[in-house]
Amino acid sequence: MTAYNLGFPRMGLRRELKTALEAHWSGQADEAALLATAAELRARHWALQRAVGIAVPPSNDFALYDHVLDHACAFGVIPEGYGWRPGEPVSLATRFALARGARGTAGERAAGIAPGAPALEMTKWFDTNYHYLVPVFRPDQAFIATGFPAVDAFEEAKALGYPTRPVLLGPVSFLLLGKMAGGAGDPLALLPGLLPLYAETLRRLAAAGAREVQMDEPCLSLDLQPAARTALRAAYLVLAGAAPRLSLMLAAYFGDLRENLETALGLPVAGLHLDLVRAPRMLDLALRQAPPRMMLSLGVVDGRNVWATDLSRAFQQVRAAAAARRFELLQVAPSCSLLHSPVDLAGETGLDPELRGWMAFARQKLEEVAILARGLTAGRGAIAAELAASDARQEARRRSPRLHDPAVAERLAAGRAEDAARVPFAERRMAQQTRLRLPGFPTTTIGSFPQTAEIRAARAARKRGEVTEAAYHAFLTERMAEAIRWQEEIGLDVLVHGEFERNDMVEHFADFLTGFAVTKSGWVQSYGSRCVKPPVIFGDVSRPGPMTVEWARRAQALTERPMKGMLTGPVTMLQWSFVRDDIPRAAVRRQLAYAIRDEVTDLEAAGIPIVQIDEPAFREGLPLRRDEWDAYLTDAVHCFRISASGVRPETQIHTHMCYSEFNDIMDRIAQMDADVISIETARSRMELLAAFVDFAYPNEIGPGVYDIHAPRVPEAAEMERLLRIAAQRVPAERIWVNPDCGLKTRRWEEVRPALQRMVEAARTLRG
Numbered sequence: 001m002t003a004y005n006l007g008f009p010r011m012g013l014r015r016e017l018k019t020a021l022e023a024h025w026s027g028q029a030d031e032a033a034l035l036a037t038a039a040e041l042r043a044r045h046w047a048l049q050r051a052v053g054i055a056v057p058p059s060n061d062f063a064l065y066d067h068v069l070d071h072a073c074a075f076g077v078i079p080e081g082y083g084w085r086p087g088e089p090v091s092l093a094t095r096f097a098l099a100r101g102a103r104g105t106a107g108e109r110a111a112g113i114a115p116g117a118p119a120l121e122m123t124k125w126f127d128t129n130y131h132y133l134v135p136v137f138r139p140d141q142a143f144i145a146t147g148f149p150a151v152d153a154f155e156e157a158k159a160l161g162y163p164t165r166p167v168l169l170g171p172v173s174f175l176l177l178g179k180m181a182g183g184a185g186d187p188l189a190l191l192p193g194l195l196p197l198y199a200e201t202l203r204r205l206a207a208a209g210a211r212e213v214q215m216d217e218p219c220l221s222l223d224l225q226p227a228a229r230t231a232l233r234a235a236y237l238v239l240a241g242a243a244p245r246l247s248l249m250l251a252a253y254f255g256d257l258r259e260n261l262e263t264a265l266g267l268p269v270a271g272l273h274l275d276l277v278r279a280p281r282m283l284d285l286a287l288r289q290a291p292p293r294m295m296l297s298l299g300v301v302d303g304r305n306v307w308a309t310d311l312s313r314a315f316q317q318v319r320a321a322a323a324a325r326r327f328e329l330l331q332v333a334p335s336c337s338l339l340h341s342p343v344d345l346a347g348e349t350g351l352d353p354e355l356r357g358w359m360a361f362a363r364q365k366l367e368e369v370a371i372l373a374r375g376l377t378a379g380r381g382a383i384a385a386e387l388a389a390s391d392a393r394q395e396a397r398r399r400s401p402r403l404h405d406p407a408v409a410e411r412l413a414a415g416r417a418e419d420a421a422r423v424p425f426a427e428r429r430m431a432q433q434t435r436l437r438l439p440g441f442p443t444t445t446i447g448s449f450p451q452t453a454e455i456r457a458a459r460a461a462r463k464r465g466e467v468t469e470a471a472y473h474a475f476l477t478e479r480m481a482e483a484i485r486w487q488e489e490i491g492l493d494v495l496v497h498g499e500f501e502r503n504d505m506v507e508h509f510a511d512f513l514t515g516f517a518v519t520k521s522g523w524v525q526s527y528g529s530r531c532v533k534p535p536v537i538f539g540d541v542s543r544p545g546p547m548t549v550e551w552a553r554r555a556q557a558l559t560e561r562p563m564k565g566m567l568t569g570p571v572t573m574l575q576w577s578f579v580r581d582d583i584p585r586a587a588v589r590r591q592l593a594y595a596i597r598d599e600v601t602d603l604e605a606a607g608i609p610i611v612q613i614d615e616p617a618f619r620e621g622l623p624l625r626r627d628e629w630d631a632y633l634t635d636a637v638h639c640f641r642i643s644a645s646g647v648r649p650e651t652q653i654h655t656h657m658c659y660s661e662f663n664d665i666m667d668r669i670a671q672m673d674a675d676v677i678s679i680e681t682a683r684s685r686m687e688l689l690a691a692f693v694d695f696a697y698p699n700e701i702g703p704g705v706y707d708i709h710a711p712r713v714p715e716a717a718e719m720e721r722l723l724r725i726a727a728q729r730v731p732a733e734r735i736w737v738n739p740d741c742g743l744k745t746r747r748w749e750e751v752r753p754a755l756q757r758m759v760e761a762a763r764t765l766r767g
């Protein structure tokens with residue numbers, strides 16, 4: 001057995017898990033129905049993996065909402081107020097209240113969940129667009145087994161006839177991904193109390209018949225303090241002794257292990273998985289330094305992108321390993337869990353066949369893994385045909401005229417330093433004040449209004465050809481007009497058109513730009529039941545014509561108040577797409593920057609006085625290692641500035657960021673030099689604003705006063721309090737009033753009172 005997998009996407013080809021979750025949450029399906037769908041998906045995915053040649057697929061890689069949440073629940077890391085009592089299993093109601101906040105339903109009350117219990121904090125899983133729920137540890141945290149889900153999953157697969165390799169989030173990564181309640185203390189200090197539960201889990205897995213367990217320690221790709229390396233050594237010493245017949249396969253992914261490689265190779269584990277897509281250089285080092293009997297898992301198939309593997313190149317890596325080590329001590333695998341890949345390319349019948357031939361989704365990636373594993377055990381001859389076919393595809397892709405556009409190359413070559421420069425902020429500010437004449441504490445929103453079922457259904461009907469383009473357009477126009485009238489009525493100062501015509505803030509733009517392709521069902525989980533369909537950047541990017549100007553112009557025509565044009569910035573467009581791997585990412589970002597610049601200047605020419613260039617993925621794009629930050633940040637700032645700097649001083653540029661910590665990149669955010677930045681701060685009660693204060697952020701700022709992630713409608717007094725906190729820290733004349741983020745996931749019943757109260761709070765402050 002040499003072909004392995006680290007994790008499979010959970011949602012299902014048709015996003016069956018999303019449908020089942022949302023049906024359950026809306027009361028249309030009971031727990032049994034949800035659990036039945038989940039079990040069906042697991043069974044289907046094990047069968048699929050076995051069919052393509054993964055003899056021992058992973059188990060316990062599934063989660064209803066998030067695997068970090070499940071792991072925390074399994075070990076009793078559950079704050080008070082969520083209806084769980086030590087010694088009891090964790091109910092689905094508790095799990096979903098932790099994930100989404102209490103809804104105040106009768107079911108929750110019956111489960112003992114406090115009505116206002118908030119959702120756990122959600123943050124980015126390393127540098128991906130997957131979000132996990134942050135475990136909160138108490139200083140006196142007692143870890144208590146609430147069940148053994150890894151054992152249950154293993155048994156479930158076994159009953160279906162499938163041997164599996166259970167996956168556990170390793171103890172050190174688990175602690176480092178969490179935070180201490182109140183912020184004081186070091187989660188690693190909790191390790192001794194945590195290890196007995198891991199040991200018990202391993203013993204039970206061994207007793208159930210598991211031969212190996214995958215211990216995920218993605219923290220190995222980060223800059224670790226020496227204490228974390230010590231913790232890894234201490235942890236695995238204990239765990240290796242817990243169930244001696246069980247092989248522990250340590251899995252590190254998302255980057256180069258660098259100084260942590262020696263630590264990993266020194267741990268008493270049976271094997272180590274390496275991400276050789278992100279860090280091919282690790283192979284040589286590992287081959288030289290690994291203990292002679294350590295299994296090496298070669299992650300040579302990219303789990304984070306959609307390109308078909310260059311099998312000859314990957315086979316060279318595999319062969320280099322085989323030259324140094326018996327093949328029994330080698331495994332072939334994707335670089336990381338396939339959680340970040342869409343499921344199956346077979347459904348992409350709408351894609352241009354040539355382009356489709358260049359791509360691989362989860363299923364195809366596992367086929368590639370199986371081919372390489374076969375080559376490893378049976379020799380090159382056994383996979384000669386597959387290698388030849390892959391070579392032909394790679395060659396065709398390299399030579400394809402669709403990749404390169406001389407006009408784009410020329411545009412970039414003609415780029416000048418001035419493209420990224422505007423006149424100083426003080427000068428712009430005066431010009432903008434004269435033009436916009438906004439009151440103090442101006443109110444606005446971040447762009448999107450509710451994407452109602454009606455709007456989604458209309459879009460789907462149009463896609464199926466059931467309504468005409470004209471009818472769809474008229475329907476959206478009516479929604480927009482309503483939204484504009486309503487914004488005027490409640491007295492917002494800077495209006496938005498509502499983004500009703502957009503399916504997603506990235507995918508929507510992909511439809512207009514060259515070099516992009518969009519898939520039919522290339523869904524990837526973003527958080528809980530929410531999915532995104534990252535577009536594919538396969539060639540040079542340019543903007544053949546305006547993308548948003550017509551909607552913006554028509555929106556502005558409906559009101560005397562300033563209308564804000566709404567765009568996604570180059571850094572985020574890149575980060576949330578599947579990006580071509582034949583040229584540097586920075587080159588693609590630069591192409592995007594010029595394309596968006598043209599849109600910004602066209603919006604200005606159409607009379608739009610304010611343009612917001614969203615960059616919520618600005619921080620997410622940071623490399624995992626600090627010594628690579630500088631190069632990224634310099635380039636990301638420059639690209640943002642290219643996109644923003646084509647306009648006159650009196651045109652106001654906004655940007656927006658959410659899900660981000662700003663403390664360590666404040667200087668760069670200031671360098672972006674947006675006239676106004678809106679940030680998410682409500683959930684942390686303005687904590688995030690501290691960075692802007694400490695840094696004396698020079699431009700205008702809209703700290704979010706309304707947490708849009710929860711259905712709860714905030715009181716005006718609450719928002720007023722937050723604004724007062726902000727006004728103590730930032731000069732009042734530089735403060736804007738807005739929600740944390742766009743309102744697309746909310747319902748109008750929540751949005752209407754919330755924004756009315758937000759305007760009220762701003763008026764009180766003005767007084």
Ligand SMILES: CN1c2c(nc(N)[nH]c2=O)NC[C@@H]1CNc1ccc(C(=O)N[C@@H](CCC(=O)N[C@@H](CCC(=O)N[C@@H](CCC(=O)O)C(=O)O)C(=O)O)C(=O)O)cc1
Pocket residue numbers: 129451453456457458459460461502503504505506507526527529530531532533576616745
């Ligand atoms: C701000 N966020 C975003 C991130 N990444 C992005 N690419 N986009 C983002 O907005 N990362 C960080 C955060 C993550 N947050 C979210 C928030 C919300 C969603 C979300 O709501 N996703 C939707 C899918 C959105 C979409 O593309 N919708 C399409 C298709 C709708 C659909 O499913 N249609 C059905 C038929 C429907 C019907 O008949 O009624 C179909 O095609 O089968 C659209 O609106 O047209 C989700 O549903 O998960 C994601 C990330």
Ligand SMILES: N[C@@H](CCS)C(=O)O
Pocket residue numbers: 446447448505566614616656658741742743744
């Ligand atoms: N303009 C977007 C930003 C989301 S981060 C929206 O309002 O949905």
Ligand SMILES: [Zn+2]
Pocket residue numbers: 446616656657658740741742
């Ligand atoms: Zn946002």
